[in-house]
Amino acid sequence: MRMPIANLLVVALVMAPLAAPAADTDPYVVSPLAIAIGQERVGDQLLRWVRYSSESEYPCLRVELLATPALELLERQEICTLPGANGQPLDLRYDVARVDFADLAIINGRVRFAAELMPLDGSTLNWYCEVKLADGHLQPLRCLPPLQ
Numbered sequence: 001m002r003m004p005i006a007n008l009l010v011v012a013l014v015m016a017p018l019a020a021p022a023a024d025t026d027p028y029v030v031s032p033l034a035i036a037i038g039q040e041r042v043g044d045q046l047l048r049w050v051r052y053s054s055e056s057e058y059p060c061l062r063v064e065l066l067a068t069p070a071l072e073l074l075e076r077q078e079i080c081t082l083p084g085a086n087g088q089p090l091d092l093r094y095d096v097a098r099v100d101f102a103d104l105a106i107i108n109g110r111v112r113f114a115a116e117l118m119p120l121d122g123s124t125l126n127w128y129c130e131v132k133l134a135d136g137h138l139q140p141l142r143c144l145p146p147l148q
Contacts, residue, residue, distance in 0.1 A: 030050075031052070031058075033052045033053050033056045033057075033058055034050050034051070034052055034053075035051055035052065035053050036050075036051040036104065037049070037050050037051070038104055038105070038106060039106070040106040041068065042106075042109045042133055043136075044067070044068060045065055045066065045067060045068060045074070045133070045136065046065070046066040046067075046068050046071065047063075047064075047065060047106055047109065047111065047133055048063070048064045048065075048066060049061060049062065049063050049064075049104055049106070049111045049113075050062040050064070051101055051104060054098060054099050054100060054101075057093065058080075058093070059080075059092045059093060059096075059099050060078055060079055060080040060092055060093070061079040061101055061104075061113065062076060062077070062078055062079070063076070063077045063079065063111050063131045063138060064076045064077075065133065065137070065138055075137060075138045077131055077138055077141065079092075079129075079131075079141055080092050080093060082099075082115055082117060082125075082127060082129070082143060083125075083127065083143055084117075084119060084125065085119070085123065085125060090117060090119060090125075092117075095119060095120060096117050096118055096119050096120065097118045097119070097120055097122075098116075098117070098118040099115065099116070099117050099118075100115070100116045101113050101114070101115055102114045102115075102116070109132065109133040109134075110130045110131065110132045110133065111130060111131045112128070112129070112130045113128075113129055113130075114126065114127070114128055114129075115127045115128075115129055115143070126145065127143040127144065127145060128143065128144050128145075129141055129142065129143040129144075130142055
């Protein structure tokens, strides 16, 4: 039984993949290192956090502020440094053996999270941190030790 060329084309189109792979210039490509994303509308803006694998070369947390509806990036904070035991900054990429971000949430225009750090000396540090959105801008990271 012979199949007309038109039928072959229809079969080929149906069997073809429905989505093409993203181009390198695609502005919406998400890094394969991202393991969790959360977002919430705050007024006319979108507040978003992106958590990256703590076992990668980029074990950081990213906080972004986007304009809606175009999703234009307005501001970004790369949280790659957290306080050490004596208040000195610890770079999460070089100064710690492990970092874990937990309880990530957006509450009342604030990205809040708990961070557990294991500096290279083997100690453990715990912090409760937040990045607040105020007057349409991201405020500096603020961290407090947990209550004992």
